[in-house]
Amino acid sequence: MRADQIIERILVDRETLHRRLAELAQAISSDYEGKDLVLVCVLKGGVTFLTDLMRQLTILHEVDFLAISSYGIGQRDSSGAVRLIMDLKADIAGRDVLIVEDIVDTGQTMDYLLRLFQAREPASLGVCTLLNKPSRRLVEVPLDYIGFDIPDEFVLGYGLDFDEKYRNLPYVAVLKKEYFDGLPDET
Numbered sequence: 594m595r596a597d598q599i600i601e602r603i604l605v606d607r608e609t610l611h612r613r614l615a616e617l618a619q620a621i622s623s624d625y626e627g628k629d630l631v632l633v634c635v636l637k638g639g640v641t642f643l644t645d646l647m648r649q650l651t652i653l654h655e656v657d658f659l660a661i662s663s664y665g666i667g668q669r670d671s672s673g674a675v676r677l678i679m680d681l682k683a684d685i686a687g688r689d690v691l692i693v694e695d696i697v698d699t700g701q702t703m704d705y706l707l708r709l710f711q712a713r714e715p716a717s718l719g720v721c722t723l724l725n726k727p728s729r730r731l732v733e734v735p736l737d738y739i740g741f742d743i744p745d746e747f748v749l750g751y752g753l754d755f756d757e758k759y760r761n762l763p764y765v766a767v768l769k770k771e772y773f774d775g776l777p778d779e780t
């Protein structure tokens with residue numbers, strides 16, 4: 594089904610995203626100047642944000658990736674089951690780690706990641722999330738950089754999926770309520 598058929602409205606358009614990313618990149622570049630920065634991206638949703646953000650950083654940095662299964666949590670429910678599927682390649686001990694995420698919703702994924710990485714004794718551990726849904730929080734997590742606080746609506750685009758698709762949309766949009774339970778079978 595075409596994106597325009599399932600979208601209620603655009604929440605953050607591409608110009609606004611671009612402007613905010615420039616501000617975040619400037620703040621991160623200033624805060625991490627001279628440090629041993631490793632950007633850690635959580636697959637899959639964070640990839641779009643990471644790749645746009647890193648291109649605007651003016652300081653040296655590395656990137657690394659991990660994958661987790663977050664079955665039953667995320668935007669629609671909250672069983673809280675998080676499992677590591679693919680670990681980082683980098684040893685982060687003594688380094689300055691900044692986790693880059695697309696969205697913090699209940700906070701359970703970020704809580705898991707912070708505990709996982711803290712145990713590896715980085716020099717510092719920070720969080721940068723493009724989107725934050727504070728009204729959905731079940732676990733309090735410290736967020737150092739937030740792109741946008743958003744209301745409790747199902748959002749897709751710019752890395753965020755709906756049934757694993759629509760991650761390529763260049764904006765963040767709100768899903769029509771009639772599709773909350775998935776797309777009809779014929780699509």
Ligand code: PRP
Nearest residue numbers: 636637638663667697698699700701702
């Ligand atoms: C999303 C998002 C976060 C998590 C946030 O991932 O990328 O990792 O949910 O939810 P929480 O705050 O309630 O824990 P998702 O499970 O949709 O996987 P994806 O990134 O592969 O799309």
